[in-house]
Amino acid sequence: MLWLGGGQVFDVESGRFRSAAIGIEGDQIHSIADAPRPGREDRVLDASGCFLLPGLIDCHVHLAMPTDEADPSAVAGWPDALIAIYAMKAAERTLLGGTTTVRDCGGWNYVEMAVRKAIKRGWCIGPRLFLAGRLLSITTGGVDYYPGMYEVANGPDEVRAAARRQLARGADFVKVMATGAMLSPENEDARAIQFTLEELKAAAEIAHDNFKHMAAHAHACQGILNAVEAGADSIEHGTYADEQALRLMAERKVTLVPTFCATTSMLHDPKVSASMPPHLHERLVASREIRQQMVRQAHRLGVPIAMGTDAGTPGNHHGDNVDECIAMVEEAGLSPADSLRAATLHGARLLRQEDKLGSLAPGRFADIIATRANPLDDIRALKRLALVMKGGVAHLNALS
Numbered sequence: 001m002l003w004l005g006g007g008q009v010f011d012v013e014s015g016r017f018r019s020a021a022i023g024i025e026g027d028q029i030h031s032i033a034d035a036p037r038p039g040r041e042d043r044v045l046d047a048s049g050c051f052l053l054p055g056l057i058d059c060h061v062h063l064a065m066p067t068d069e070a071d072p073s074a075v076a077g078w079p080d081a082l083i084a085i086y087a088m089k090a091a092e093r094t095l096l097g098g099t100t101t102v103r104d105c106g107g108w109n110y111v112e113m114a115v116r117k118a119i120k121r122g123w124c125i126g127p128r129l130f131l132a133g134r135l136l137s138i139t140t141g142g143v144d145y146y147p148g149m150y151e152v153a154n155g156p157d158e159v160r161a162a163a164r165r166q167l168a169r170g171a172d173f174v175k176v177m178a179t180g181a182m183l184s185p186e187n188e189d190a191r192a193i194q195f196t197l198e199e200l201k202a203a204a205e206i207a208h209d210n211f212k213h214m215a216a217h218a219h220a221c222q223g224i225l226n227a228v229e230a231g232a233d234s235i236e237h238g239t240y241a242d243e244q245a246l247r248l249m250a251e252r253k254v255t256l257v258p259t260f261c262a263t264t265s266m267l268h269d270p271k272v273s274a275s276m277p278p279h280l281h282e283r284l285v286a287s288r289e290i291r292q293q294m295v296r297q298a299h300r301l302g303v304p305i306a307m308g309t310d311a312g313t314p315g316n317h318h319g320d321n322v323d324e325c326i327a328m329v330e331e332a333g334l335s336p337a338d339s340l341r342a343a344t345l346h347g348a349r350l351l352r353q354e355d356k357l358g359s360l361a362p363g364r365f366a367d368i369i370a371t372r373a374n375p376l377d378d379i380r381a382l383k384r385l386a387l388v389m390k391g392g393v394a395h396l397n398a399l400s
């Protein structure tokens, strides 16, 4: 057994740290004790002065999308093999940045499924991957931007068949486009309804019949209402949600995944920001404050919020996922404890994995990160990690 001793351990329910030691057996947490109780064969890792948290869960990532391209459609002509190599490195960077679980909301010709296999075989390192396969969409201009990411389906029967195809490939959930996207051609409007209510219901039916959840990309308010009505488990982005939509989400416990980083990170990358196609830059900037206000209101109304970066969009780099935790505090006024809960417990609940992930307790996977400073005092402490452990294996270890 391995003991992590001398540190402060985060309790996701209460949002507090307490002095404790974590006993790790194999890939799981075996016990939480006041102090290490090592047997003769056991090792003790000294985490004195450190703050131990569950590995973070990013509920909205595109591992196959390269972030140094200012124009997201640049990838359209890349061979799958090149994209697979990129996705493999993106997975490694994501893990080393403290995100031990990722929900990929739109892959690329299923190369991300191969990356998951490679991680399982130990050929490379990366987070635990929960994958959508291709996202389901109506015929739209966005398909030309991301030909490897979109599965076109029109009408409920085609939607059912498309959802089944993703599950047959190994998808863990179904992702649908309820409205237009922001990072799309000029003729696509994020405020336009895409899938109809009937089509969304068809996707949800297949997801839920197979014990999977459904994630709905939605900016326009009516698209959000349609997705919630259809049974979506999460709303991605949610930009133009009004109070009625947010109240409905709170009532039905539909998770909001805000994805601040899609805008914030782009603005922080001067090269990407300057060379981005103007219509995309304009859209992101124009919707920024609207989203900030929406997330504030959602939080006030009790909508469950899960951390999601949309990493893979221009300038939104894989590995900088903790920036979303910072944005939730600085842009939407969440407390650091609420932000950390969004990045752990709430993500685990959305993935239906709360018995294995998202908290530090016996029986959970030993997915643990450590900061040097207290993230409840300053959430930016997440930027300086002393430990990243996934399944009991330390992939980054600066502990003495």
Ligand SMILES: [Zn+2]
Binding pocket: 060, 061, 062, 105, 106, 310
């Ligand atoms: Zn996305």
